[in-house]
Amino acid sequence: MKPKPLYDPYSPELLADPYPVYRELRDNAPVCYNEEHDFWTLSRFADVLQALKQPRLYSSAQGIAVGMTSEMSNTFEAVITMDPPRHTQMRALVNRAFTPRRIAALEPRVLEVATALIDDCIEKGSCDLVGDFAAPLPTIVIAELLGVPSEDQKMFKERSNALVNQRGRPGEVPDPARMAPVMELVLYLNQVYDERREQPRDDLMSALLAAEVDGQKLSQSELTGFALLLLIAGNETTTNLLGNGIQLMHDYPDQRTRLATNPGALPDAIEEFLRYESPIPGLARTLTEDLDFRGHAFRKGQKVMLLYGAANRDERQFEAPDVLDTSKPPTQHLAFGFGAHFCLGASLARLEARIGFEQLLSRLPDYKLLAGAERNAGGIRGFAQLPAEL
Numbered sequence: 001m002k003p004k005p006l007y008d009p010y011s012p013e014l015l016a017d018p019y020p021v022y023r024e025l026r027d028n029a030p031v032c033y034n035e036e037h038d039f040w041t042l043s044r045f046a047d048v049l050q051a052l053k054q055p056r057l058y059s060s061a062q063g064i065a066v067g068m069t070s071e072m073s074n075t076f077e078a079v080i081t082m083d084p085p086r087h088t089q090m091r092a093l094v095n096r097a098f099t100p101r102r103i104a105a106l107e108p109r110v111l112e113v114a115t116a117l118i119d120d121c122i123e124k125g126s127c128d129l130v131g132d133f134a135a136p137l138p139t140i141v142i143a144e145l146l147g148v149p150s151e152d153q154k155m156f157k158e159r160s161n162a163l164v165n166q167r168g169r170p171g172e173v174p175d176p177a178r179m180a181p182v183m184e185l186v187l188y189l190n191q192v193y194d195e196r197r198e199q200p201r202d203d204l205m206s207a208l209l210a211a212e213v214d215g216q217k218l219s220q221s222e223l224t225g226f227a228l229l230l231l232i233a234g235n236e237t238t239t240n241l242l243g244n245g246i247q248l249m250h251d252y253p254d255q256r257t258r259l260a261t262n263p264g265a266l267p268d269a270i271e272e273f274l275r276y277e278s279p280i281p282g283l284a285r286t287l288t289e290d291l292d293f294r295g296h297a298f299r300k301g302q303k304v305m306l307l308y309g310a311a312n313r314d315e316r317q318f319e320a321p322d323v324l325d326t327s328k329p330p331t332q333h334l335a336f337g338f339g340a341h342f343c344l345g346a347s348l349a350r351l352e353a354r355i356g357f358e359q360l361l362s363r364l365p366d367y368k369l370l371a372g373a374e375r376n377a378g379g380i381r382g383f384a385q386l387p388a389e390l
């Protein structure tokens with residue numbers, strides 16, 4: 001029988017608490033080979049960073065999950081699974097919509113949405129701080145930015161949850177039943193695109209329809225890929241940043257009180273939440289060349305898992321990394337990735353988190369989490385449910 005791999009992305013223990021495994025990897029197997037699924041894992045900060053600095057060698061085009069093949073990643077063409085030079089051209093199209101100035105202009109609307117959600121929670125007296133707050137806030141904001149009617153937000157949140165929580169094993173053919181919600185989302189998005197083609201508006205989907213790269217309009221698959229990626233990336237991760245922060249402030253009451261009385265400290269605290277509990281624990285790349293990596297023979301075509309969550313707890317980079325200290329923001333962390341694929345929505349996520357936490361702490365400073373907290377079933381680190389008494 002083959003020995004159990006030290007790092008198995010599919011193990012339930014890893015979902016519950018990955019940090020002991022991450023520590024063992026960093027200390028004893030910083031370049032770790034998984035024989036069963038033929039991939040390498042890097043867990044030290046410096047190693048993950050060097051890979052992210054070389055997007056041509058560590059390619060994204062064949063998928064960013066260990067089990068993903070180029071056919072799967074090419075079903076929809078999204079920037080996150082493209083390499084330069086196409087990546088650079090496509091990313092430039094959406095960069096314009098996400099400049100810090102454009103994002104700052106969204107502040108009044110984000111505040112309005114966060115206030116209304118907290119109003120509803122207060123009216124109910126108790127709530128699920130994920131389902132009633134952390135989940136709808138980013139969903140409504142990204143839907144409005146894209147131009148998807150916000151009445152439909154519950155539907156696309158459910159569909160995007162279904163997509164993110166799929167945990168197919170390498171080589172496994174996706175179950176058609178599991179793909180159904182995704183296909184529904186695709187049909188829905190294509191219908192909105194058709195409407196915008198007829199009647200353009202001042203939204204991102206209309207802008208993408210009008211955009212050209214080298215005199216060519218985007219293909220339907222590129223248009224769908226963009227909308228799908230923004231909808232999913234803009235939702236799941238920010239929801240989990242909010243959920244993780246809510247739970248951490250509950251577990252560390254002194255830090256919660258300090259932040260409630262000094263909301264100006266929230267931006268630094270948000271960076272520390274991201275470092276301490278990174279919503280995206282890791283993503284994979286595919287090697288485009290053979291490589292001798294510190295005596296290990298990496299072969300062209302093999303996947304390399306880059307563990308952002310482990311790198312962010314590396315004592316070679318951070319002092320006392322297992323201690324949450326919101327008064328000292330990390331100088332650098334990899335929760336948003338690095339380099340060519342650095343998170344497009346980082347400014348938006350930071351804005352939503354700052355306003356979300358400000359509203360929560362000013363209006364519900366004594367929220368109490370109840371039994372029944374539930375972790376996500378999929379690979380994203382965070383909570384599906386956080387029942388609370390207000």
Ligand code: HEM
Pocket residue numbers: 060064079080081091142229230233234235237238241278279280283308334335336337338340341342343344345346348349
């Ligand atoms: C706390 C919230 C968020 C976290 C932790 C997060 C994390 C990340 C990470 C780690 C990457 C790098 C992917 C890689 O290395 O392959 C990434 C890329 C990306 N993110 Fe985010 N993200 C967040 C919020 C958002 C939001 C709000 C949006 C959209 C509005 C967004 C859109 C994207 C896109 C489009 C990419 C792909 C960029 C590219 O490939 O060039 N993200 N994100």
